[in-house]
Amino acid sequence: MSAVLDKPRAKAKPKAAKSALQTRLDAIFSNLKLGQEKLQLAHQSVEMTDPGEAAEVLLRTVIEDMLPASIAPMRREPLARADVDAAYTGMFPALAAMEGVIALSIGQVIEATLREAFAHLDAANAWMDFTEMGDVLPHREDITEADRSDNDLAARQPAAAETENVAGCIFDAYERTIEAFAILDSRVSDMNSGAAYGARSLVKVAVDATSAADETNTRDNCEHASCALHEAIEVLTLVTDEAPDLAAEGALALLVLAKQLLDDNVGALP
Structure with a gap:
């Protein structure tokens, strides 16, 4: 056996314990x-x-x-x-x-x-x-x-990077609203309630309003689109509270995101 192997090894220092944080x-x-x-x-x-x-x-x-x-x-x-x-x-x-x-x-x-x-x-x-x-x-x-x-x-x-192109953010709001409508439209027949169909109609109104905001990039049209989204969000929230539907809740999250995009950028518009 070599002298190197016979030599006792130094004990390793214990690692400091992690804090709870x-x-x-x-x-x-x-x-x-x-x-x-x-x-x-x-x-x-x-x-x-x-x-x-x-x-x-x-x-x-x-x-x-x-x-x-x-x-x-x-x-x-x-x-x-x-x-x-x-x-x-x-x-x-x-x-x-x-x-x-x-x-x-x-x-x-x-x-x-x-x-x-x-x-x-x-x-x-x-x-x-x-x-x-x-x-x-x-x-x-x-x-x-x-x-x-x-x-x-x-x-x-x-x-600053996110809001550099205000027009791009408004377009993103329009896209999110279209996506929400597509999801709700695919689910409304299974949900099969008057409230669900009503919510879909309001989301369609919001699609048209965000489309106008995207085309014009004016404060008035963005504020109008934000109001349309608010109404759609309110009704769809009631629908999902009464009859939970995960897909519809996903659509609701998209509408909330669309409204936030508009509200965060409307101040930069003429």
């Missing part, structure tokens, strides 16, 4: 990453087999618009409690829309992948509930002025 943040970001990867896999599949169908359109909206916007606060530095709270509640519409995609994909190849994605994202969302964690994260008012300046700059940059 770091453990929770690791769980959040890990589940977000895995959930987004699963969504991308599902979309690649449905994009090849059923491009333009309601499930593909809604899934693309979740991936490209709803989910990134909702979890963006988690990337702020330094991370504050308000950022986590904003991401926690902000994810609700995206999760509802995902349930709509799953409902539209029952029996299809992507159903299992979508359910796995939902499980990861729902777990991440649950970990974002810091109610029982106490003050483990700073409150926004406790962050130093230097940190606040850096954070404000980081927050402004993606917002």
Whole structure:
């Protein structure tokens, strides 16, 4: 036996235990990453087999618009409690829309992948509930002025990029409204209620209103479209509260997103 092997090895230093906060943040970001990867896999599949169908359109909206916007606060530095709270509640519409995609994909190849994605994202969302964690994260008012300046700059940059082309945002609102109508139109006969048919009619009115806003890019038409979307959202919310339908709830999430796109940009219009 060599002298090297006979020599006793130095004991490895024990690794520092992770704090409860770091453990929770690791769980959040890990589940977000895995959930987004699963969504991308599902979309690649449905994009090849059923491009333009309601499930593909809604899934693309979740991936490209709803989910990134909702979890963006988690990337702020330094991370504050308000950022986590904003991401926690902000994810609700995206999760509802995902349930709509799953409902539209029952029996299809992507159903299992979508359910796995939902499980990861729902777990991440649950970990974002810091109610029982106490003050483990700073409150926004406790962050130093230097940190606040850096954070404000980081927050402004993606917002500026997103709203650089106001006309593009209005077009996106129009597209989301069309997608919502297509989903609701595919479900209304199964829902089979006067309220559901009424909601579909109001969504069609909103489609026409957002189309006019997209064509003219004027404040008046955008405000009119926002009002039309508000009415459609109110009625469809009542419909889904009385008779829950995951696909219709996905359509509702799209309408909410469309209205927000208009409301966020109307101030920049003549």
